[in-house]
Amino acid sequence: MSKYPVSPLATDLPTLPPVRGVRLASIEAGLRYSGRLDLTLMEFAPSTTVAGVFTKNKCPGAPIDWCRNILKHGKARGVLINAGIANVFTGKAGFDAVKYSAQAAAKAIGCSSEEIYVASTGVIGEQLPYQKIIDAMPTLYQQLDENQWKESAQAILTTDTFAKGYSITTKIGNETVTIQGIAKGSGMIAPDMATMLAFVTTDAKLPASLLQALLSEKVKTTFNAITVDSDTSTSDTLLVFATGVANNTEITDINDPLLQDFAQAFETTLKELALLVIKDGEGVSKLIEITVKGAVNDDSAFKIGMAIGNSPLVKTAITGEDANWGRVVMAVGKAGEPANRDTLSVAIGDIWVAHEGGVLTDYDRNKVNQHMKAETIKIKVNLNLGQGSATVWSCNLTKGYIDINGSYLRS
Amino acid sequence: MSKYPVSPLATDLPTLPPVRGVRLASIEAGLRYSGRLDLTLMEFAPSTTVAGVFTKNKCPGAPIDWCRNILKHGKARGVLINAGIANVFTGKAGFDAVKYSAQAAAKAIGCSSEEIYVASTGVIGEQLPYQKIIDAMPTLYQQLDENQWKESAQAILTTDTFAKGYSITTKIGNETVTIQGIAKGSGMIAPDMATMLAFVTTDAKLPASLLQALLSEKVKTTFNAITVDSDTSTSDTLLVFATGVANNTEITDINDPLLQDFAQAFETTLKELALLVIKDGEGVSKLIEITVKGAVNDDSAFKIGMAIGNSPLVKTAITGEDANWGRVVMAVGKAGEPANRDTLSVAIGDIWVAHEGGVLTDYDRNKVNQHMKAETIKIKVNLNLGQGSATVWSCNLTKGYIDINGSYLRS
Numbered sequence: 105m106s107k108y109p110v111s112p113l114a115t116d117l118p119t120l121p122p123v124r125g126v127r128l129a130s131i132e133a134g135l136r137y138s139g140r141l142d143l144t145l146m147e148f149a150p151s152t153t154v155a156g157v158f159t160k161n162k163c164p165g166a167p168i169d170w171c172r173n174i175l176k177h178g179k180a181r182g183v184l185i186n187a188g189i190a191n192v193f194t195g196k197a198g199f200d201a202v203k204y205s206a207q208a209a210a211k212a213i214g215c216s217s218e219e220i221y222v223a224s225t226g227v228i229g230e231q232l233p234y235q236k237i238i239d240a241m242p243t244l245y246q247q248l249d250e251n252q253w254k255e256s257a258q259a260i261l262t263t264d265t266f267a268k269g270y271s272i273t274t275k276i277g278n279e280t281v282t283i284q285g286i287a288k289g290s291g292m293i294a295p296d297m298a299t300m301l302a303f304v305t306t307d308a309k310l311p312a313s314l315l316q317a318l319l320s321e322k323v324k325t326t327f328n329a330i331t332v333d334s335d336t337s338t339s340d341t342l343l344v345f346a347t348g349v350a351n352n353t354e355i356t357d358i359n360d361p362l363l364q365d366f367a368q369a370f371e372t373t374l375k376e377l378a379l380l381v382i383k384d385g386e387g388v389s390k391l392i393e394i395t396v397k398g399a400v401n402d403d404s405a406f407k408i409g410m411a412i413g414n415s416p417l418v419k420t421a422i423t424g425e426d427a428n429w430g431r432v433v434m435a436v437g438k439a440g441e442p443a444n445r446d447t448l449s450v451a452i453g454d455i456w457v458a459h460e461g462g463v464l465t466d467y468d469r470n471k472v473n474q475h476m477k478a479e480t481i482k483i484k485v486n487l488n489l490g491q492g493s494a495t496v497w498s499c500n501l502t503k504g505y506i507d508i509n510g511s512y513l514r515s
Numbered sequence: 516m517s518k519y520p521v522s523p524l525a526t527d528l529p530t531l532p533p534v535r536g537v538r539l540a541s542i543e544a545g546l547r548y549s550g551r552l553d554l555t556l557m558e559f560a561p562s563t564t565v566a567g568v569f570t571k572n573k574c575p576g577a578p579i580d581w582c583r584n585i586l587k588h589g590k591a592r593g594v595l596i597n598a599g600i601a602n603v604f605t606g607k608a609g610f611d612a613v614k615y616s617a618q619a620a621a622k623a624i625g626c627s628s629e630e631i632y633v634a635s636t637g638v639i640g641e642q643l644p645y646q647k648i649i650d651a652m653p654t655l656y657q658q659l660d661e662n663q664w665k666e667s668a669q670a671i672l673t674t675d676t677f678a679k680g681y682s683i684t685t686k687i688g689n690e691t692v693t694i695q696g697i698a699k700g701s702g703m704i705a706p707d708m709a710t711m712l713a714f715v716t717t718d719a720k721l722p723a724s725l726l727q728a729l730l731s732e733k734v735k736t737t738f739n740a741i742t743v744d745s746d747t748s749t750s751d752t753l754l755v756f757a758t759g760v761a762n763n764t765e766i767t768d769i770n771d772p773l774l775q776d777f778a779q780a781f782e783t784t785l786k787e788l789a790l791l792v793i794k795d796g797e798g799v800s801k802l803i804e805i806t807v808k809g810a811v812n813d814d815s816a817f818k819i820g821m822a823i824g825n826s827p828l829v830k831t832a833i834t835g836e837d838a839n840w841g842r843v844v845m846a847v848g849k850a851g852e853p854a855n856r857d858t859l860s861v862a863i864g865d866i867w868v869a870h871e872g873g874v875l876t877d878y879d880r881n882k883v884n885q886h887m888k889a890e891t892i893k894i895k896v897n898l899n900l901g902q903g904s905a906t907v908w909s910c911n912l913t914k915g916y917i918d919i920n921g922s923y924l925r926s
Binding site for chain 2: 423
């Protein structure tokens with residue numbers, strides 16, 4: 105856990121009950137930190153399918169290569185997660201570290217190493233002392249339990265200031281199923297993907313191809329719609345495991361009406377986890393929700409939203425509780441997407457302050473200024489060009505960000 | 516001038532001697548500030564040609580529209596510059612403000628208003644009280660003088676903490692000519708263009724088309740290769756005026772050998788002014804020089820350089836004097852350009868710290884740490900993929916940036 109003050113936007117970790125088909129444990133392996141949990145193993149039932157999305161960074165860590173490669177089998181028995189060392193830019197040693205770690209977990213669980221997913225987070229360029237992982241494995245395996253979610257939500261953190269999890273139940277036909285996940289942030293959050301590691305499990309029975317299709321669709325409006333600082337981690341990983349222990353009807357079509365409640369609950373899970381990541385953005389004190397309408401298409405709206413969400417000038421204005429809509433105009437203009445200054449309207453906190461190319465002289469300044477003091481700042485932009493829309497989330501830029509990132513390696 | 520501490524990278528304004536064919540003056544017009552020069556007029560000889568480049572922001576200020584429109588004539592008799600109000604997002608009132616201001620200056624100088632360039636810098640969304648400009652014009656015109664460069668270098672500033680100018684003499688054939696410019700920054704510096712306003716004059720005789728070709732070429736490696744915070748101003752303007760008072764040989768071809776010394780001096784002028792802008796980046800304490808080699812082409816190298824230069828994580832690491840090359844790797848990977856982790860090498864302060872996908876265990880850490888304390892931090896990246904190269908300049912991200920931009924409107 106971080107030595108920095110807990111985010112003012114932090115929320116308590118909800119109760120994370122057992123998910124049928126999942127056992128987990130976390131221990132102190134002393135990989136980089138001392139005196140804290142830093143190595144986590146989740147074990148899944150033999151019927152488990154898996155889906156995943158990963159960073160688009162061109163210099164990914166060795167674990168990303170590993171996971172991408174085995175994902176094609178669509179089967180999973182475990183995931184091994186370490187915090188402190190990202191195992192990025194470590195050459196062949198990095199690949200070996202992943203391979204031998206996965207082999208150790210596979211041996212303990214009794215499966216192929218190609219059914220073991222691996223995720224690492226922390227500093228870049230340091231080698232992962234994988235012998236410590238191998239040595240820790242028997243103890244780690246022995247401690248596997250249905251009730252270790254809280255500990256694991258803690259163990260995967262790095263500079264995060266609070267543990268992040270979400271749990272929801274829904275139905276597939278008459279069968280009640282659980283969707284439950286944990287995540288960590290908190291710098292280098294930008295699509296695609298956000299910085300983070302996130303692990304979502306469900307006891308539902310779903311083919312891997314369907315799970316992947318669902319994930320690929322729902323990630324767009326959730327984890328890929330958040331940004332902290334425009335930087336894209338080399339380790340971003342979002343994995344979804346469906347243990348198949350539930351007795352739900354077999355579903356093969358993403359448009360099957362029986363899947364719709366589940367799909368909705370799944371999207372909610374991803375969105376809630378994504379917002380928790382933003383709420384722990386490094387140095388954050390305000391969440392920013394940006395809604396873009398009237399763009400030429402949804403993709404264009406998304407890019408404009410991200411240009412606003414990533415603008416240091418917009419982010420610092422919000423830190424100063426300054427309703428500086430002029431910087432929003434600037435950010436719209438710099439996105440490189442179709443925009444017409446003279447049809448552009450901007451609202452802050454649902455109050456329109458600029459309309460079709462000019463400031464509104466009579467808007468309620470007190471109400472806008474009051475909104476700027478809130479924890480969540482809403483910015484709305486209407487380009488009045490077409491039907492494209494998007495919502496993205498960001499956070500403000502504070503001195504805390506500079507404190508954290510100006511001294512990370514020396515901490 | 517700014518209420519913020521003078522940049523530690525500030526340099527003294529050099530002596531700015533008269534440039535043949537240029538008279539200038541600055542006065543207190545009380546447009547937004549009080550007790551400081553805020554309105555500047557430069558008058559040019561009747562033979563003056565002009566070239567310009569402007570922000571690519573899709574929501575530019577009214578002055579940008581005006582200048583772009585008249586630039587096609589290639590002739591200039593004056594430029595009118597105000598500081599404090601950007602005249603952006605002001606609708607028809609903004610257009611009127613430019614038109615009537617230009618008409619007033621044209622009347623004083625005795626030329627067409629389409630020979631008067633206009634540039635504004637400051638807050639967005641406020642209307643420019645152009646009647647004050649019209650009222651000030653007779654006095655402003657009366658004060659025109661060859662020796663007002665220092666005053667004008669001051670008058671065009673906003674949050675800048677020091678005045679910026681550069682002067683050089685060179686030859687076209689046997690004729691000695693001067694190239695001299697002034698510029699202002701200092702937030703929202705990003706290509707294309709950098710944030711700023713810059714006005715470069717020369718007494719050389721050059722056709723407008725040649726001047727524009729020269730500017731368009733040389734801006735790429737100078738003003739378009741700098742970034743402060745990735746934000747792109749709505750008002751960026753770089754204008755070059757050649758008064759034609761010198762008796763140099765007529766030149767019509769950009770490749771004419773007689774032009775090469777001038778072209779070199781012109782590039783130096785643009786580069787020095789651009790670096791002065793970076794050295795006054797909001798909250799700056801270090802200049803960052805990023806050299807990218809081995810990219811698939813120059814454009815790709817440039818984009819990778821900018822991804823590094825705009826990365827908040829790289830910029831804050833440099834604030835912490837932390838040789839965090841891992842973040843450089845991350846930034847290379849997020850640029851979206853061809854890059855191969857396993858051929859990538861990174862140097863800091865000319866010392867290679869990572870080579871072809873792995874950290875070098877035996878590099879001189881003391882020397883690297885020593886370099887991190889310097890005012891100019893050098894980052895070198897070799898992708899080892901092709902022959903593309905580029906150099907870009909950025910600055911670090913500090914708490915000062917947040918101080919300045921979190922309270923701008925309220926200052």
